[in-house]
Amino acid sequence: MATKLDKYNFKEIESKWQQIWDESGLNRAADSPERDRKFYMLVMFAYPSGDIHMGHFRNYIIGDAIARQQMMKGVDVLHPFGWDAFGLPAERAAIARGIHPHDWTLENVAVSRTTLQKVGISYDWSREVTSCLPDYYKWTQWIFVQLFKNKLAYRKRGFVNWCPEDKTVLANEQVKDGKCERCGTAVIKKDQEQWYFKITAYADRLIDDLDTLPGWPENVKTMQREWIGRSYGAEIDFVIEETGEKLPVFTTRPDTIYGVTFMAIAPEAEIVDRLNLEGEFKEKVIDYQRKALARSDIERAAVTEEKDGVFTGKYAINPFNGERVQLWVADYVLAGYGTGAVMAVPAHDTRDFAFAKKYEIPIKVVIHPDANTTLDVSEMDDAFVEYGPMVNSEHFDGLAGKEAITSVTEHAQKQGIGRAKVNYKLKDWSVSRQRYWGCPIPIIHCQKCGLVAVPEDELPVLLPRVKDYIPKGRSPLADVPDFINVGCPECGGEARRDPDTMDTFVCSSWYYLRYIDPHNDSEPFSKDKAARWMPIDYYIGGITHATGHLIYFRFFHKFLQDIGWVDTPEPATRLFNHGMVMDSKGEVMSKSKGNAVSPITLTEERGVDVARLAMFFTAPSEKEVLWSDDSVTGVEKFAISRFYPLIGLYRGSNPDLKQYFKREDLNEYEWGLYIKLNQTIKKVSESFDRLQFNTAVAALMELTRDFVPDRVSNTVLNDSVILKAVQLAAPMIPHMAEEMWQQAGCKGSVLKSGWPGYDPEAVTGDEIEIAVQVNGKLRDSVMVAADADQETVEKVAFESPKVLRFTENKEIVKKIYVKGRILNIVARG
Numbered sequence: 095m096a097t098k099l100d101k102y103n104f105k106e107i108e109s110k111w112q113q114i115w116d117e118s119g120l121n122r123a124a125d126s127p128e129r130d131r132k133f134y135m136l137v138m139f140a141y142p143s144g145d146i147h148m149g150h151f152r153n154y155i156i157g158d159a160i161a162r163q164q165m166m167k168g169v170d171v172l173h174p175f176g177w178d179a180f181g182l183p184a185e186r187a188a189i190a191r192g193i194h195p196h197d198w199t200l201e202n203v204a205v206s207r208t209t210l211q212k213v214g215i216s217y218d219w220s221r222e223v224t225s226c227l228p229d230y231y232k233w234t235q236w237i238f239v240q241l242f243k244n245k246l247a248y249r250k251r252g253f254v255n256w257c258p259e260d261k262t263v264l265a266n267e268q269v270k271d272g273k274c275e276r277c278g279t280a281v282i283k284k285d286q287e288q289w290y291f292k293i294t295a296y297a298d299r300l301i302d303d304l305d306t307l308p309g310w311p312e313n314v315k316t317m318q319r320e321w322i323g324r325s326y327g328a329e330i331d332f333v334i335e336e337t338g339e340k341l342p343v344f345t346t347r348p349d350t351i352y353g354v355t356f357m358a359i360a361p362e363a364e365i366v367d368r369l370n371l372e373g374e375f376k377e378k379v380i381d382y383q384r385k386a387l388a389r390s391d392i393e394r395a396a397v398t399e400e401k402d403g404v405f406t407g408k409y410a411i412n413p414f415n416g417e418r419v420q421l422w423v424a425d426y427v428l429a430g431y432g433t434g435a436v437m438a439v440p441a442h443d444t445r446d447f448a449f450a451k452k453y454e455i456p457i458k459v460v461i462h463p464d465a466n467t468t469l470d471v472s473e474m475d476d477a478f479v480e481y482g483p484m485v486n487s488e489h490f491d492g493l494a495g496k497e498a499i500t501s502v503t504e505h506a507q508k509q510g511i512g513r514a515k516v517n518y519k520l521k522d523w524s525v526s527r528q529r530y531w532g533c534p535i536p537i538i539h540c541q542k543c544g545l546v547a548v549p550e551d552e553l554p555v556l557l558p559r560v561k562d563y564i565p566k567g568r569s570p571l572a573d574v575p576d577f578i579n580v581g582c583p584e585c586g587g588e589a590r591r592d593p594d595t596m597d598t599f600v601c602s603s604w605y606y607l608r609y610i611d612p613h614n615d616s617e618p619f620s621k622d623k624a625a626r627w628m629p630i631d632y633y634i635g636g637i638t639h640a641t642g643h644l645i646y647f648r649f650f651h652k653f654l655q656d657i658g659w660v661d662t663p664e665p666a667t668r669l670f671n672h673g674m675v676m677d678s679k680g681e682v683m684s685k686s687k688g689n690a691v692s693p694i695t696l697t698e699e700r701g702v703d704v705a706r707l708a709m710f711f712t713a714p715s716e717k718e719v720l721w722s723d724d725s726v727t728g729v730e731k732f733a734i735s736r737f738y739p740l741i742g743l744y745r746g747s748n749p750d751l752k753q754y755f756k757r758e759d760l761n762e763y764e765w766g767l768y769i770k771l772n773q774t775i776k777k778v779s780e781s782f783d784r785l786q787f788n789t790a791v792a793a794l795m796e797l798t799r800d801f802v803p804d805r806v807s808n809t810v811l812n813d814s815v816i817l818k819a820v821q822l823a824a825p826m827i828p829h830m831a832e833e834m835w836q837q838a839g840c841k842g843s844v845l846k847s848g849w850p851g852y853d854p855e856a857v858t859g860d861e862i863e864i865a866v867q868v869n870g871k872l873r874d875s876v877m878v879a880a881d882a883d884q885e886t887v888e889k890v891a892f893e894s895p896k897v898l899r900f901t902e903n904k905e906i907v908k909k910i911y912v913k914g915r916i917l918n919i920v921a922r923g
Contacts, residue, residue: 102738104701108829112214120843121216126626127170134627135161136606136666138635138643139176139223142202143183146209147690148709148721149675149683155706156672156715156785157634158215162825163782165216166849172627173216174609176223177203180231181598182260185531186277189564195531196559199226209694213702214829221612225533225601230608232554233618234601235536237650239547240657242537246292247525249545253362253387253429254524256284261565262528263288265597268642272389283362283387289535289594290522293649297322297518299663300648309668314640321641323519328503330437330512332357332410334369335418341365341410344432344517348506349498351414352487353439353460355450358403358424361386363434366406366423375407379423386425394425401426401449413511414502415488420455430521440477441469447477460486523646525597530563530570532595540582540589549583555591569593602643603650606630606665621659630666637671644669670785673717680720696723703827704730710787710826717870729791733827736798740816741834743803748839749810751817754853763805768856770800771815773863775852778822787826789865792872794823796863813838818850866891867918868900884911891917 115121124132137157140150161173179199188198203224210217223230241247255264259279268274269281293300301322304315327346334341343357359366361383371379382404386394403424410419419437426445427436440450440457450457459469461482468485469478481495493501506512526535534555536548548555558577563570571577572593582589604618610627611619635643651665674682677689684690696705708726713719755768774797781790797819806812817838824831824844835844861877864887874896878887888909891897901921908920 123172133164141183143187151693159825174221175217179226231533289526317640329515348502350439356420360427360429360434526594535592633666715785772852
């Protein structure tokens with residue numbers, strides 16, 4: 095007998111189930127799970143500079159669906175959340191409003207937490223961490239001290255990226271297209287003493303271990319490889335003619351050593367100050383340095399920029415042939431790469447060729463295309479950059495390619511004028527910030543003892559609450575005597591605390607470990623608990639972090655492994671980059687742009703589960719979403735008018751959901767329905783594996799469309815279809831699913847009921863369903879014979895009105911058919 099069904103009151107139902115989940119501790123993770131029965135689901139924690147918007151909402155519900163499905167599979171799930179609460183985003187927002195950063199940040203944390211709780215994300219709030227609170231940053235400081243003790247945190251003077259607007263240093267990874275990634279101001283170079291982490295010591299492992307991460311997107315791994323920039327070559331010791339000082343130069347093409355006619359030195363390289371420049375040359379170099387330091391590294395290194403420089407009037411000696419080589423200062427050379435100087439071979443490097451032509455510097459050919467082809471400088475329009483036999487290179491003539499490179503490098507090694515060398519584009523991480531709102535650096539400056547780490551039993555170094563926190567170009571903490579003046583822990587004499595605070599990316603480089611043991615006040619986390627929960631099984635966040643946070647947290651994890659705190663080499667085995675949410679104008683939703691839309695209005699008007707389902711259905715998880723409230727209408731009708739009423743058709747048989755049916759026990763329609771059910775289970779399960787929730791929703795829509803209870807005489811099958819549909823939908827619309835499960839009289843939470851499996855004997859019928867996409871978006875599904883060829887599938891697809899709507903009168907560019915599964919049509923016009 096069908097169940098009597100009341101109207102779906104989403105406000106009452108969602109509030110009811112959120113309270114039940116909270117009281118029952120449904121989302122609380124076990125302290126010590128079995129390693130083979132655990133699942134650590136993590137989304138990147140948030141900057142609390144305002145309420146969450148639809149972009150966050152999308153990110154968080156993707157993670158939530160994964161976590162809930164894993165809970166249904168019976169594993170222990172850790173799904174925590176917290177706040178990346180220090181740093182520029184929060185401080186700039188607070189300054190703009192005239193509110194103290196501490197107050198502004200914690201107010202926003204409270205608002206955002208309430209929003210997340212209202213939208214029913216299954217976070218274990220008992221593990222919440224907030225990086226600006228002392229119980230967290232005590233351990234950020236502890237990690238800094240460990241790096242310092244291991245000589246991986248050090249202080250040096252040099253040119254740094256400086257944001258004139260934010261009045262602070264930026265790491266290389268925080269400069270995008272020559273501008274501050276936060277405020278968009280053009281970044282300049284500034285000579286300043288800074289703290290650095292020696293991330294370059296881990297460069298090889300950071301590259302090599304990417305090969306152990308098949309669950310990471312290839313584009314992210316490629317971006318990291320290119321950012322680290324490992325290259326193999328030789329370092330050759332040129333000699334400054336006048337002073338005799340060695341000038342080591344790295345090159346990947348030692349086979350061109352005899353073609354060097356000039357050298358280019360970075361304007362900020364220290365060697366420039368030791369060239370004893372005189373008169374007009376000195377004036378021109380100083381003027382050039384001033385102009386070069388006003389340009390960003392991106393501008394200076396850009397391939398499209400015409401290169402310029404100034405001659406110093408000085409020469410170096412090529413150690414291979416004794417020839418004099420002109421010394422130029424040129425800003426396309428960056429001080430951080432190699433030794434800050436490069437050898438220039440105009441005949442065999444396009445950039446050097448253009449530079450030599452511009453300044454009438456000699457060009458010397460030392461590589462020919464092959465033994466039968468020679469190059470004439472007077473006829474060259476560009477450099478010859480390929481490998482070929484060496485010429486004009488003394489006893490190396492005739493050698494080519496790898497053999498030539500090896501021979502030249504070995505000769506340099508034997509003669510003591512060079513060596514094989516591996517070079518990296520990656521630079522050490524600049525972590526000092528001249529801002530108030532950050533984690534204080536736990537170092538004391540003593541005139542007698544030098545740099546001294548704050549003793550571990552005196553941590554945390556508390557960030558004082560001050561009235562004047564406006565940035566001035568140096569840390570506001572430098573003007574707080576009670577904070578700065580301190581006794582030296584080693585000699586007891588007068589000393590000063592370091593006035594700078596840490597880059598906020600330091601705080602976010604280890605937060606995932608604190609979630610494992612968030613209330614531990616004697617250590618950052620329990621090693622035993624870390625061994626049980628790590629690594630992260632699924633990590634979700636934006637691709638914008640590919641060469642920032644996603645490198646930094648790998649570096650931290652490897653360091654913590656080296657000192658015995660974790661036993662895995664990598665922090666996360668699988669990474670997913672979600673697509674951005676765009677506003678109606680096609681702009682990425684962002685609090686900084688002022689176009690962020692909170693999900694609260696939508697959820698209060700239409701319900702949390704409808705909002706979730708709409709976001710899931712709009713596009714595949716990795717694709718951008720052009721969001722508007724119109725996205726909700728169709729799925730709302732499905733959820734409220736089609737899916738929820740299914741429970742009114744439940745006949746109360748309390749079926750065994752692990753039972754498989756036999757063909758002879760069902761009539762023709764029932765067998766077709768049973769096949770459809772199993773196809774849906776398979777499709778939804780596969781869609782979850784790929785995070786293609788749009789196809790999961792589409793599959794459930796098709797199942798409900800094809801389910802006609804009046805044609806089902808087998809009560810157990812009828813009820814099995816309904817309950818399994820509820821299970822499949824539960825991770826996506828958990829409140830509605832719980833209510834339907836309870837309405838059916840089922841015991842316990844649907845989220846603990848198990849994930850349905852499909853009957854492998856009832857997946858393929860006489861006909862199969864083919865999804866039809868147009869330009870990557872699902873437009874219809876068509877039924878064809880199981881053995882239908884591509885031509886037949888295309889014919890049926892193009893007869894579909896839903897497909898015709900998007901293909902009629904358009905050029906069909908391509909048709910891609912994945913046998914038995916999907917047809918993708920690429921249309922233009």
